[in-house]
Amino acid sequence: MVAAEAEDHRTGITGRGCGMDNLFRPAEGCAVMADHVLLEAGDDLVRQLSHEREAVKAVLELVWNSLDADATKVDVVIERAGTTGVDKIVITDDGDGITPEKARTAFKQVGNSDKRVGGATDRLGRPLHGKAGRGRLRAFALGDSTRWTSTARAVDGAMMRTRIESDIRRRTTWAIDSQPAAETDHPGTKVELWGKQAHHLNKLLEPKAVTQITAALAPYLLTWPDVQVTYDGQRIDPQTQIHAEEFEDLSFDYEGQSHPFHIRLIHWRTGAERTIALCDDASAPVESLDVSAEHADFSYTAYVLWAPMPQHRNEIHLITLGGDTPLAPLLRVTREWISTRLEERRRRQRRQLVDRWIEEGVYPYPRRAEDDQARAEQTTFDLVATSINRHITGDRAKKRLTLSLLQNSLRHNPDQMVEILERVLSLSGDDVSHLHGLLQQTSLSNIIRASSIVTSRLQFLTALEHLVFDVETYGAVKERDHLHKILERELWVFGEEFNMMRSSEIGLTRMLKHHRRAVGWDSTPDAPVRAVDGGTRRVDLMLSAESHEYDRVRHLVIELKAPSVDADREQALQVDDYMQAVLKEPRFANIETTWDFYLVVRSVKDRLKPALRQANKPEGLYSEPTQYEHASVRVWVRTWSEIVREAKQRLEFVKNGIDHNPSLEEALAYLRHRHGDLIPDQLRQPTAVPAPRADMAHHPAV
Known part of the structure; x- marks a missing residue:
């Protein structure tokens, strides 16, 4: 829409103007008619496309416009307003400029840029960046008022100066005026942006802005070294910022076909830039992906060069939504390759740094x-x-x-x-x-953690042997005051699966409650549980675990005896009494439950040993009734030597790896640190450790 055909009732402009005091008022004495071009897009769309909070990207878009005009020099000047931040942004270049004809076409529509036809500039044949026809709209991210002043050779060969203006109030309307340029004028464009009071503009003053611009322009400037871009007085020179470069030809699969692409990874010396730039095959960026959360110990930009990339502009967001786009497999291959290269760099750096520390x-x-x-x-x-x-x-x-x-x-x-x-x-x-x-x-930290656990457990087992077998010690170790309370903290001794669910010093009624809760039943007993003789009983420990192998709940009921007590028939019958209480109480019934009752002692008297060595049965099994179909129950008499040996066997595979065989001093130190409040008084203070006695050479066994 050209407003020169009739008077614009909003502005009163009826003639062409060679200069403007403001957007819609021509300067006095001007003889050149001003055109008003109405951008054919809604104001809300223009606002959206301008990405008003992305100041650095807006500057980049305008720099790319200059480079697409075959500029060899581009200068970005940021004018300060005292201490209030950015006042004005001016971008000048020595490119081919904007002709009056191109201005009236380009500023009239969104998209369908003439740069989409072909991929190179007319004069120098350099690759084109802008192909979406939206770059000029980014200007509103930098200023509420915008002005392009461009000198170019028109179609008829005359050198013309064109000025294009708009402001935030009428962002869909552009005032364009043209006039003959002076004989001494050279082609080029000057973009002025001012009047925006926004905090996000201060990002242009941060060191990170230079880093971002350097990363975005690096492939172009490295390919065309005669091009000079200056930002806020500092020349953008990626060559001085590059630590190393890596190149690779890769491919990804999509819809049954292999698609080759090229990747160029630039490692920066400084900064926190971590970006994947999706480019066409001429290194012109199409999209960029911020990967600042990945590989935070490096600064790098990965340029992914793929010829069809411009056809997939704005498809990155589809990946998180599960959309079908070739960018998904392309980025997956890219990320894997980047991770591999950066990990190799880490290894090299670690080796160099450790060598330096060793030398120091x-x-x-x-x-x-x-x-x-x-x-x-x-x-x-x-x-x-x-x-x-x-x-x-x-x-x-x-x-x-x-x-x-x-x-x-x-x-x-x-x-x-x-x-x-x-x-x-x-x-x-x-x-x-x-x-x-x-x-x-x-997993290395997990290995250390596991090794630390194993080391501590080996120390405990050595200390436990000292507690229950040393003739000068075991007489002082009591069942409830010492051994029972210590083992409450070290239940892994009886099996790793029992390290979580436990009850201690409970009666038969609470044992029923614990059982029913473990199998998922109502755990509130409707009446007390009694032993076979009608009395009450208390067990030392009740441990429970789910056996995934047999899909059953396993209960382990443990009766501990002080090391000074040797197992006899009386103690075995005591544990057998617990077992009978379970078998004869219907409320314990559950065919998916296994009950093991342990009597744990230092040694076994001779008259009990035959009952623990029955034909076709495991050694130590005292009773296994078969007449009860509702539960699987067994009574065992176990010695500490057996339990310690089994625990050590479970740790053996790690023990061999860490080559740790704790001394008695280390074991007692662990015992004081972990269980100092529970051990007998005579063990609480470090003393000289006596040499092993002859009667400790072999632990009493069944």
């Missing part, structure tokens, strides 16, 4: 680990220490102290290591998130 004498480990446990710990240490290297500063003594702190935290408090480092080193939120992610992604 601050590294807290020997150069070569001696066993699997040490290697696991040392590898995780290297992983964490090198990732927070910038916090490990100062002189040699300070570095050694920091690295020793990290070693100690990793070895003894792996679960709290990040929190400890956060407090001591004042890590930033990004550092903390990165460390958490790092330790979640690696």
Whole structure:
């Protein structure tokens, strides 16, 4: 729509103007008619396409417009308004400019840019970036008032100067006026943007803005070194910012076909740029994907070059919605390749940094680990220490102290290591998130944690043997005051599956309640449970677990005896009495339940041993009634030597890996640390440990 055909009732403009004091008022004495071009799009669409809060991207769009006009020099000037931030943005170039004819066409519609026809500029044959016809709308992200002043050679060969203006109030209307240029004028365009008071414009003043612009323009500027772009007084020179480059020809599968593409990965020396730029095959960006949450320890841009990329503009959002787009497999292959390359770079950096620490004498480990446990710990240490290297500063003594702190935290408090480092080193939120992610992604920290658990358990088993077998100790160890309470904290001794559900020192009624709750029944007893003789009984420990192998609930009822008590028929009958109470009580009935009753003792008297060595039955099985169909029940007499041996066998595969055979001193130290409030008084203070006695050479066994 050209308003020169009739007087515009909104502006009163009836003639052409060579200059304008404001948007819709011609300067006095002007002889050139001004045209008003109405953008054929709704104001709400124009507002949406301008992306008004993306200031850096808006500047980039205007720079690309200059480059698409074959400019060799582009200068972005940011004028400050005192302390209030950005006042005005001016972008000038020495490109071919905008002819009057092109201005009236380009500013009249959204989309269908003439750049879509062909992929190179007319004069220099450089690749075109803008192909969507939306770049000029980004200007409203930078200024409420906009003005293009461009000098170009018109169709008839005359040099013409064209001015195009609009403002935020009438963003769909562009005032265009043209006049002959002076003889000394050269082609080029000047874009002026002002009048926007918005906090997001201050992002243009941040160092990150230069980083983003450098990353976006890098392939173009590296390919066309004669092009010079200056931003806020600083030349954009990606060559000085590149740490390394990697290239690869890859392919992805989509709809049964293989699609080749090229990737160029630039590692930046500084900054926090992490972007995947989706480009056409001439490196002209089409879309960009912010991947700042990935590989936070590096600054990089991955340029994905694929010829059909412009056909898939604006399809990135379809991936999260599960939409069908070739960008999904393309990005999956890209991300996997990036991860592989960056992980290799991490390994190189870790090796170099650790070698430097070793040379400085601050590294807290020997150069070569001696066993699997040490290697696991040392590898995780290297992983964490090198990732927070910038916090490990100062002189040699300070570095050694920091690295020793990290070693100690990793070895003894792996679960709290990040929190400890956060407090001591004042890590930033990004550092903390990165460390958490790092330790979640690696199994090494889990190996250390598992090794720490196994080491502690081996120490406990050594201490337990000392408690129940040492003739100078076991007489002081009581059943309820010591042994019972200690084992409540170490239930893994009886099987890892019993380390969770437990009840301690309960009567038969509570045992029924516990059982019914475990099998999913109403757990409220309607009457007390009595033993066969009508009396009450109390069991030391009742442990329960789901047996996934047999799809049953397994109960383990344990009767402990002090080490000074040897098992006889009397003690065996006591446990058998518990078993009979279960069998004769209908409220215990459940065919999907297995009951094992343990009498656990230091040794067994000779007259009980025949009952524990019956033909065709496991050794130690005292009773297994078969006449009761509603439950599977067994009574066992177990010695501590058997239980300790089985526990050690379960730990053996890790024990061999970590090569840890704890001494008695280490075992007692663990016992004091973990159970100092429960052990006999004579064991609470470290003393000289006597040599093993001859009667401890062989543990009493069944």
